[in-house]
Structures are given as structure tokens and as C-alpha cells.
Amino acid sequence: QVQLVQSGAEVKKPGASVKVSCRASGYTFTDYYVHWVRQAPGQGLEWMGWINPQTGVTKYAEKFQGTVTVTRDTSISTAYMELRSDDTVVYYCMRGSPVVPPYYYYMDVWGKGTTVTVSS
Amino acid sequence: SYVLTQPPSVSVAPGQTARITCGGNNLGSKSVHWYQQKPGQGPVLVVYDDRDRPSGIPERLSGSKSGNTATLTISRVEAGDEADYYCQVWDSSSDHYVFGIGTKVTVL
Numbered sequence: 001q002v003q004l005v006q007s008g009a010e011v012k013k014p015g016a017s018v019k020v021s022c023r024a025s026g027y028t029f030t031d032y033y034v035h036w037v038r039q040a041p042g043q044g045l046e047w048m049g050w051i052n053p054q055t056g057v058t059k060y061a062e063k064f065q066g067t068v069t070v071t072r073d074t075s076i077s078t079a080y081m082e083l084r085s086d087d088t089v090v091y092y093c094m095r096g097s098p099v100v101p102p103y104y105y106y107m108d109v110w111g112k113g114t115t116v117t118v119s120s
Numbered sequence: 121s122y123v124l125t126q127p128p129s130v131s132v133a134p135g136q137t138a139r140i141t142c143g144g145n146n147l148g149s150k151s152v153h154w155y156q157q158k159p160g161q162g163p164v165l166v167v168y169d170d171r172d173r174p175s176g177i178p179e180r181l182s183g184s185k186s187g188n189t190a191t192l193t194i195s196r197v198e199a200g201d202e203a204d205y206y207c208q209v210w211d212s213s214s215d216h217y218v219f220g221i222g223t224k225v226t227v228l
Contacts, residue, residue, distance in 0.1 A: 045163065045222070105151060105153070
């Protein structure tokens with residue numbers, strides 16, 4: 001069964017960074033891009049960026065350049081997103097296109113989300 | 121940056137048809153994908169490449185596109201269809217993925 005399992009909810013203080021993990025199972029982790037999307041309470045979906053797990057190459061939305069870092073550990077089929085943000089939001093990781101052609105541009109498997117709460 | 125336009129809300133009676141639109145500049149040249157997000161849950165892909173359905177998605181949900189407007193149609197609406205629906209495209213000029221603001225479908 002193809003799935004992405006995300007780390008549990010986090011509470012962080014303003015100004016602190018947080019690292020969210022996303023472990024893939026049921027498929028070859030390095031064969032597909034992994035994307036990250038965030039959703040503020042009552043708001044829509046906002047694409048943040050992707051990582052090519054095979055090469056480690058990343059792409060970020062302009063809004064998140066400099067505040068988000070996506071990495072991966074292929075030995076445990078896990079992608080990570082580290083960010084400095086003072087927003088309370090839910091972060092989702094998703095499986096995207098294969099890393100080799102033919103490419104597609106949708107996300108077919110989603111994690112259940114990780115809630116990051118900012119509180120002093 | 122590329123913008124997708126969706127109506128904030130659509131209301132429909134059970135058994136009727138709901139149509140959710142998604143508009144964008146030059147949308148006809150892009151592939152449009154749709155996600156369903158039920159309250160308290162993560163999104164689920166329901167239509168990809170304008171009109172294709174992943175396995176397990178009922179035929180009552182269908183996608184279409186005409187010109188610069190894509191439409192997600194939900195036929196014979198059920199209470200369980202109450203959710204937020206998002207359209208999404210890939211903008212090749214920026215190599216960014218873009219979501220619409222989402223449409224809340226309310227079953228009366």
C-alpha cells in the first residue's frame with residue numbers, strides 16, 4: 001500500500017524552527033518527486049516546493065525561498081522540511097511525478113498532515 | 121504569478137448536479153487537476169489531466185474543460201460530497217504548482 005507517513009504535531013515558540021518528516025512506503029522513494037504544501041486554518045492549499053529524492057535537487061516557491069529547506073534521507077525513505085515560520089498551519093507532503101519521463105504534474109498520494117502550532 | 125479563479129462556494133440539493141468552475145489565463149494549454157478535501161482530512165486527488173479519474177473515484181465525479189475554464193461536475197450529489205474542492209495546474213513559465221482558492225460545496 002502506497003503511503004506517506006508524516007511526523008506528529010509540533011508546538012514551537014515564535015522564531016524557532018521546526019523539522020517535519022515524511023516517510024514513504026509501498027513504492028521506491030527515489031523514483032518520485034516529493035512535494036510540500038501548507039494550509040493555514042480555514043484557508044486554502046499553498047504549494048511550497050519539491051525535492052527530487054534521487055538527486056536531492058530542490059525547487060521552492062518564491063514566497064518560501066530562504067525560510068524553507070527540504071532534504072531527504074534515502075536510507076530510510078524519508079523527506080524532511082525544515083522551516084522558520086511564525087504561522088500556525090498544517091503541512092502536507094505528497095508524492096508527485098516520476099523523476100524520469102513521462103512526467104505528470106499532479107500529486108497522487110498525500111500524507112495526513114502535520115500541524116505546527118506557534119505559541120509563546 | 122499564475123492565478124486560478126474558483127467560486128468560494130456552491131450549494132446544491134441532494135440528487136442534483138454541482139458544477140465547480142476553475143478559470144485561468146491560457147488554461148486551455150494546461151492540464152487541470154482536482155482535489156477533494158473533507159472536513160478534518162487531507163486532500164484526495166479526484167480528477168487528473170482535465171478528465172481522468174484515479175481508481176476508486178466514483179463516476180459521479182467528472183472533469184471537463186472548455187477554453188480557459190475547467191469544470192468539476194458532481195452528479196447525483198450525496199451528503200458525503202460535502203467538502204472543499206481545489207483545482208491545480210503546473211505553471212511552466214515559473215515551474216511552480218498553483219492551486220485555486222478552493223470551492224466549498226454545501227449539500228442543502
